[in-house]
Structure formats: structure tokens, C-alpha cells
């Protein structure tokens with residue numbers, strides 16, 4: 001198929017789009033909970049080690065693979081891997097890059113729709129009487145699991161879910177420069193402004209209730225940052241830190257590759273990859289760490305916040321925060337609540353469009369579909385699959401998908417791409433590709449890190465993770481019996497998606513043989 005490939009409009013637009021891809025719910029919900037659960041300040045040690053040895057190298061690798069693939073008109077991993085490795089297996093390995101981003105897209109966008117709903121509920125005053133004790137029922141009635149005076153059915157959530165998906169598909173349909181880049185130029189500055197307003201509000205809170213001097217913002221920051229060095233010997237913390245680095249930087253998924261494929265061959269990679277990774281870390285370590293956990297400690301105290309954090313990222317974001325904006329009486333709570341959830345929504349949508357783009361690019365580049373047809377095809381698959389996520393939420397359906405695609409899958413894909421790029425394609429060619437057109441030179445030490453250290457750590461993590469929790473998860477350890485059929489349902493769905501992708505890849509390459 002001839003004609004120009006799409007391109008980014010401006011440098012700043014591209015940087016904002018890739019930063020938007022990385023900055024997501026992971027920064028504001030997942031990170032603070034992970035840090036609080038895994039040794040506080042001590043968590044930051046493995047976190048930064050993996051940022052340097054895995055996160056940054058994978059960013060460069062993925063930008064490199066992506067821009068290189070774009071030269072051959074490939075915007076997704078199957079075609080990109082095929083260019084790197086002249087072997088008929090390569091394109092099938094690339095299917096992982098479509099499977100992971102598609103699977104995450106399906107459940108992530110549903111959660112993103114909650115943030116939109118909650119921002120409206122906040123400004124409408126729905127939280128004014130809600131407490132930490134009543135919010136779990138508010139949330140589960142919204143999700144259609146229970147009933148409350150506010151929600152007697154799932155339909156509010158369902159409509160917001162549909163609206164959010166349609167908005168995502170519309171942006172994808174508008175394309176790279178007119179859709180994704182425009183969105184990032186609006187949403188990213190607003191996101192940072194909202195976050196900074198919230199951080200200033202939080203750090204100036206002091207001790208909201210003078211009769212409870214322990215419940216202070218200072219203690220909240222201490223909770224996140226005081227290192228518990230005894231925890232450093234615990235392997236769980238190291239795995240959690242690696243998992244957070246992958247998830248938050250959006251590496252190991254196939255989305256960075258897709259964005260990078262719309263670069264021009266001589267566009268900078270070296271500095272842009274570093275800039276977007278640093279932007280994500282600022283949004284995570286400075287902003288993300290300074291909102292939800294400190295404010296929860298200030299209002300509810302340390303013990304209750306610990307209990308909330310144990311309940312996971314959703315409880316912190318969708319239970320504790322609304323209660324603070326509501327009956328815990330943060331002044332102007334409706335407005336701060338609106339800003340908090342809208343911030344999450346902007347963070348979410350600039351990430352979810354990134355998860356959709358690899359499939360759209362695949363259908364365009366490998367099947368010659370026009371963008372409209374490609375987006376409609378993606379929409380059909382996603383809208384069918386998400387029904388199961390929405391209606392089987394309480395049976396652990398979402399968690400099962402999140403585990404295989406959003407946790408374990410990332411390491412597998414990252415290991416494959418690192419070996420393909422640094423060993424099969426060749427470290428010297430890869431190094432040249434990543435530095436070509438660069439505004440900085442990547443420090444030479446990263447040549448050795450990417451060639452030796454990154455793949456060895458990835459292999460180590462993959463094996464360790466497999467034994468530690470992939471195997472127990474696979475064997476349904478710690479699953480309540482009533483959930484078992486739904487867990488299998490989630491697995492069947494994932495197998496169908498994966499099988500479908502493999503089939504499409506095969507078909508695309510067969511068609512190609514007929515043409516040439």
C-alpha cells in the first residue's frame with residue numbers, strides 16, 4: 001500500500017504523547033500503594049536500581065525498534081520483529097506486543113471510566129455524606145455488585161464505560177497528529193496543573209484535627225519515605241519494584257514501539273526517550289507519592305491508611321479519597337475531588353489510546369485497512385470482551401487478565417525484544433540505530449547494560465516470578481472455589497484473543513507472499 005505514513009506534528013507534541021502514554025493510573029494509584037506496602041523508603045532502592053538497569057534501557061530499545069520498524073512501514077511488533085530477525089517465527093513472537101496492549105486496554109479503560117464518573121459524582125456532591133465505612137458499598141453498588149441508595153444497578157457505570165470507549169476510539173480514529181497528539185497537548189498540561197494544585201493543598205494540610213496530632217501530613221510523608229531496610233532482603237520487594245517500573249513506564253507492552261514508528265528516520269531518540277521516562281518519574285515519585293497516601297494519613301491516621309493500602313490501589317483511590325472529599329470535610333472537597341478524579345481520567349485516557357494504537361497500526365500496515373475500518377474492528381473486539389470484565393468483575397476476572405497481561409507478560413515480551421534487538425539484530429547495529437539523529441549521545445556504559453545486564457536481570461525476574469507466583473496463580477492457589485469458573489473464563493478469553501492475533505499475523509504474511 002502506498003501513500004505517506006502518518007507522522008507526529010511537533011516535537012513537543014510527540015514528547016507529550018509518549019509522556020501521556022507512560023503517565024497513567026499507575027503513577028497516582030498503583031505507585032503509592034506499592035511503595036507503602038513494600039518497605040516505604042526502602043522500596044525506592046530496588047525501584048531506582050531497576051529504573052536504571054531495566055526501565056531506561058528498555059525505553060531506548062523500544063524507541064529504537066519502533067523507529068526502525070517505521071522505516072519499513074510497520075507500526076506494531078510482528079512486523080518490527082520480522083525486520084530484526086529474518087525467521088518465520090519472529091512475527092509470531094511479535095504477537096505478544098499486540099496481545100498485551102489489547103488485553104490491558106480492555107480492563108484499563110473500564111477503570112478509567114470510573115474516574116470520569118467519580119469526578120462527576122464529586123462535583124455533584126454525591127460524596128458529601130460518604131465515610132470510609134460507607135464508601136465500599138458506594139463503589140460496589142456503582143459496579144453493580146451490591147445495591148445502595150445511590151445506585152440500584154450497574155447502568156450508570158455501563159453508560160460511562162461506553163462513553164469512555166467511544167471517546168477513546170474517536171481519538172484513535174482522528175489519528176496520530178490530529179487525535180493522540182492533540183489530546184496530549186490538552187490533557188497533559190492540565191494533568192500537571194491539577195496534580196500540582198492537589199500537592200500544594202496536601203502539603204499545607206498540617207494536622208486537620210488538632211485533637212489527633214498523630215494524624216498529620218508529616219506522618220503521611222514519613223510513612224511513604226521512611227526506609228525499612230530490613231525489608232531489602234525480601235525478594236517480594238524486588239519483584240514488586242520491577243513490576244512497578246514496567247507498568248509505569250509502559251515498557252514490555254508494544255505501545256512505545258507503535259508511537260516511535262511514526263518518527264522520521266533521523267528524529268532524535270536518545271534524548272526523547274530519556275525525557276519521557278524522566279517526566280513519568282517526576283509525575284510518579286514527586287506528584288504521585290505526595291497526594292493520596294499523605295492525605296489519607298492526615299485524615300484517617302496511620303493504622304487505617306495501612307489497612308486501606310493493604311486493600312489495594314482501588315481502595316485508596318475510590319474509597320479513601322472520596323471519603324476525604326466527602327464527610328471527612330476537606331474544605332472545598334467537591335472541587336478537589338473533581339480535580340483528583342479528572343486528573344486520573346486524563347492520566348488514564350492518554351494511556352489507553354496508546355494501548356489501542358498497536359492494533360490499529362497492525363490492521364492498517366499489514367492489512368491495508370483504512371483507519372476507520374481498523375478502529376471499528378478494534379472497537380468490535382474490545383466492546384465484546386469488556387462485557388465479561390464488567391459483569392464478572394467481582395469474580396476476579398479483571399485481576400486474572402491483569403496478572404497475565406499486565407504483570408507477567410511484560411517481562412516475557414521485554415526479554416524477547418531485548419534479545420532480538422541486542423543479540424539477533426546485533427548490539428552494534430542496535431546501538432547505532434538508537435543513537436542515530438540523537439540530540440545527546442547515550443553514555444557508552446548503557447551499551448553493556450543493554451547487551452548483558454538487562455537481559456540477564458529480565459531472565460532472572462522471569463524465572464523467579466514464574467516460580468514465586470505465576471505457577472501458583474496458574475494452579476489456582478488462593479482462589480475461592482466460586483471464582484474458579486470465571487478465572488477459567490478469563491483464560492479462555494485471553495487464549496481466544498491471542499489465537500486470533502496469531503491467526504491474523506499468519507494471514508497477513510500469507511497475503512503478502514501472494515502480492516510479491
Ligand code: PHE
Pocket residue numbers: 021022023024025026027101104247248249250253255351352354355
Ligand atoms: N504506564 C501506564 C500507567 O502508569 C499504564 C500503561 C500500560 C500504559 C500499558 C500503556 C500501556 O498507568
Ligand code: NA
Pocket residue numbers: 022023024026027247248249250280
Ligand atoms: Na506511569
